[in-house]
């Protein structure tokens with residue numbers, strides 16, 4: 001995604017300049033003269049902020065009064081609908097309506113609203129055909145477009161319709177379709193631009209927005225103009241947002257040379273999630289890649305879909321059973337998987353014994369190797385292409401944009417699975433039960449897993 005990708009450079013710069021002067025005149029934001037907003041569209045990164053002179057560690061880049069942060073409290077919508085919106089108990093839905101309200105032409109936030117994106121590469125905006133390129137990745141289950149749309153239609157649409165006096169000058173007015181389009185736009189902006197601001201008095205870093213929709217105690221979801229102009233690139237993080245009771249301050253965390261881009265920290269996100277939430281990926285996020293394996297697949301590999309409910313209940317009580325487990329580049333098998341499999345495969349007497357003692361078996365690889373390898377091989381089979389096919393596709397420079405990003409994401413996940421498979425074989429070579437049967441749990445020597 002890049003803000004206003006289609007605009008000619010002069011118009012793009014005009015919007016940027018308009019925003020920059022609004023920030024300093026109306027919003028009383030003080031900005032370090034040694035930074036500037038730059039058009040980085042040629043690098044596929046929209047706007048970004050660049051150091052125009054060397055910056056020292058802990059140097060103040062800009063300072064934003066809290067009153068210049070866009071929330072329900074600072075929007076004029078508060079006086080009109082604040083009470084009703086607070087009853088929704090969804091900071092995400094309230095902020096969507098705030099952003100919609102601020103699209104009216106006479107909004108005091110107009111210079112800011114004008115630079116927020118209209119086009120997105122986040123997964124919400126991919127066509128079914130484009131999404132099919134990610135088949136196999138668990139990220140497809142996390143997009144939540146239908147669930148979001150259901151909430152927009154049932155919760156927000158009646159509010160909009162009931163208040164033409166408030167919403168008829170906004171971009172959501174005219175038809176339900178126009179409203180849904182605006183709501184998706186604002187939802188996507190919040191996902192990739194908003195911050196969760198703590199209400200604290202001491203200086204402390206503020207985490208970027210998390211998916212969690214519930215408002216935590218003392219935390220509010222907010223749009224922070226200028227702070228959200230910073231791009232992010234994993235280990236290139238060189239500044240961070242801090243809060244004081246009156247201000248939000250962006251400061252460098254290391255010295256920054258002239259010409260370098262200022263990068264915020266979006267967190268250690270796997271590339272699948274980076275794509276889902278922010279619509280871009282870079283190789284710097286590869287170390288955070290994960291591949292998800294469902295508990296269902298593990299349970300099924302242990303032939304325990306039925307008749308072992310008591311063991312599943314026990315594993316749940318013991319906090320070992322989850323919906324799914326992540327494998328990462330450490331290539332280690334999550335210990336919980338080994339405990340689940342061993343528990344499902346042990347005899348009734350063994351299980352009764354563990355349960356009586358309130359214990360679970362120690363995680364061991366050898367007793368479950370064959371079945372685990374089957375789980376991993378089946379999981380690899382969820383992807384439609386092989387590692388080799390994807391590597392060949394990426395060598396073709398004509399494979400670009402969303403297609404290239406999808407191939408990189410699915411290839412990263414497959415490489416983890418293949419790595420884990422190889423590692424399991426390496427660690428258990430010669431120690432596995434023959435003929436597909438597993439040795440009994442207590443008969444097996446414990447290999448070291450890492």
Ligand SMILES: C[S@@+](CC[C@H](N)C(=O)[O-])C[C@H]1O[C@@H](n2cnc3c(N)ncnc32)[C@H](O)[C@@H]1O
Nearest residue numbers: 001003045046047192228229230231232278280
């Ligand atoms: C908080 S905004 C940052 C400002 C944004 N570049 C703009 O023009 O409005 C987050 C969005 O910026 C883009 N972005 C952030 N970091 C990026 C990077 N390292 N490379 C490419 N795009 C990036 C993505 O589109 C992401 O959704």
